[in-house]
Amino acid sequence: MTDLVWHSSFASLTGYSGSSRALVLALEDRGLAVRPLYLFDSDDREAALFGPVHPRIAALQRERPLRLDLPQVVYGRxxxxxxxxxxxxxxxxxxxVDRLPAEWVRQANLMDEVWAPTAWGxxxxxxxxxxxxxxxxxxxVDLEIFRPGPPRAQLAGRTVFLSVFEWGVRKGWDLxxxxxxxxxxxxxDVLLLLKVDCREPAVNPLRAMAEALPSPAPPVGLIYNRPLAPAQLAELYRGADCFVLPSRGxxxxxxxxxxxxxGTPALVTDWSGPTxxxxxxxGYPLAIRGLVPAPxxxxxxxxxxxxxxxxxxLVAxxxxxxxxxxxxxxxxxxTAEDARRWGWDAAAEVIAERLGAAR
Structure with missing residues (x-):
C-alpha cells in the first residue's frame, strides 16, 4: 500500500535531505504510507554517492510499491x-530572494499546486x-533533541553570541x-562563536574573516568544517546567550x-523566511534598509x-x-515556547490536510 510518493533526496548534506527524512518519517508516524523516491538517480545510487540512507527510508524504498497514479511531491529546486x-x-x-527564476515559474505552472515553507515564500x-x-x-524542528537545558557552567560571565551557517555572502558574515x-x-566580556561549513575548495573563509576582523578585536571562536551530530549542535545552541544571523535572505x-x-533567542534579519x-x-528581528540587487x-x-x-x-x-x-x-x-509550534509532527499534519483537500 502506498498513499504518497515523496520525490527528493535523503542522504546528502543539504537542508532538503535533512528535512525530507524528517517529513517522510513524521508522515509515516501519522499513518500515511509514503514511498521515498530519489530525485537525481536510482534509489541505490544515492547511498553509493552519499553513504547509507536512513534505515527506515531505505526500508520504505525496498518494500513500498512505486505508484504513479498517486499524489507525488517533488521537494527540491x-x-x-x-x-x-x-x-x-x-x-x-x-x-x-524576492522572485523566482523564469524556469522555476514555468515548471511550477505544470504542477497541480505548489508549496513554500512560509507565507512569505x-x-x-x-x-x-x-x-x-x-x-x-x-x-x-526535532523537539526531542532541540530543547532547553540548564544554564552553561563555563564562560558564565561572558555574553556568548553564536552563528551557524554555510559559507557565502548571503549569510551576512561580513556584516x-x-x-x-x-x-x-x-x-x-563577550564571545562570538562561529560554526562555519564551506564546501568550496577554492575559497578561503579563514583569510576572508581575518581581513574583515583585523586586530585589535573582541574575541571570536571558530568551529570550521566540523560536522556535529544533532545532539552536539543542540548543546552548542544551549550554550549561547543569543543566536545571530544577519542574512540577506x-x-x-x-x-x-x-x-x-x-531556548536561545534569535537575532535574525526581519525579511524572508524567518519572518x-x-x-x-x-527574539530580536533585525531591520533592513531596503532591498538591493542580488549578485x-x-x-x-x-x-x-x-x-x-x-x-x-545590528550594532545596537x-x-x-x-x-x-x-x-x-x-x-x-x-522563544522555546514559540518553537513548540514547529515540530515535524505539526508540519506533517499540514501536509496531510493539504493532500486530503486535493483528493
Missing amino acids: GDLFAKNSGGYKVGFTMLE AAMFRESGVTRPAYSVPLG LLRAYRAAFRPGD EGWCMPALEAMAC EFVRETS ADQPLYAGARWADPDMEH LLRRVHANRDEARAKGTL
Whole structure:
C-alpha cells in the first residue's frame, strides 16, 4: 500500500535531505504510507554517492510499491519539478530572494499546486508569476533533541553570541564581523562563536574573516568544517546567550529555529523566511534598509533582490543583548515556547490536510 510518493533526496548534506527524512518519517508516524523516491538517480545510487540512507527510508524504498497514479511531491529546486510523474503533482521548494527564476515559474505552472515553507515564500511565488495554487507548508524542528537545558557552567560571565551557517555572502558574515567589532572592545566580556561549513575548495573563509576582523578585536571562536551530530549542535545552541544571523535572505532558516527550540533567542534579519517564526516579543528581528540587487553572477538570482540588513541596528541589538542578559534569558523562555509550534509532527499534519483537500 502506498498513499504518497515523496520525490527528493535523503542522504546528502543539504537542508532538503535533512528535512525530507524528517517529513517522510513524521508522515509515516501519522499513518500515511509514503514511498521515498530519489530525485537525481536510482534509489541505490544515492547511498553509493552519499553513504547509507536512513534505515527506515531505505526500508520504505525496498518494500513500498512505486505508484504513479498517486499524489507525488517533488521537494527540491524548482527547476526539478518537471520530474514529477504523479497522478496529482505537487512542487515544494524555497528561494531566498524576492522572485523566482523564469524556469522555476514555468515548471511550477505544470504542477497541480505548489508549496513554500512560509507565507512569505508562497506570496513571492505568486508575485513571480506562478498561477497554480500556492500554499504555505512549514518545515519543522526535532523537539526531542532541540530543547532547553540548564544554564552553561563555563564562560558564565561572558555574553556568548553564536552563528551557524554555510559559507557565502548571503549569510551576512561580513556584516556580522563588522558589527561585532563596532559594538565591542577587545576587553569586553563577550564571545562570538562561529560554526562555519564551506564546501568550496577554492575559497578561503579563514583569510576572508581575518581581513574583515583585523586586530585589535573582541574575541571570536571558530568551529570550521566540523560536522556535529544533532545532539552536539543542540548543546552548542544551549550554550549561547543569543543566536545571530544577519542574512540577506532565507528560504526558512533552520539554525534560527533550532536555537529557538533550545531556548536561545534569535537575532535574525526581519525579511524572508524567518519572518514566519521570529517575533519581537521573543527574539530580536533585525531591520533592513531596503532591498538591493542580488549578485548577478548567481544564475538563480538574475534580476532578483535580497535584503540590505541595517548595520547600525545590528550594532545596537548586539549591545542590547550584552547589556540586558536578563532580557535575553526571558526572551529565551518565550522563544522555546514559540518553537513548540514547529515540530515535524505539526508540519506533517499540514501536509496531510493539504493532500486530503486535493483528493
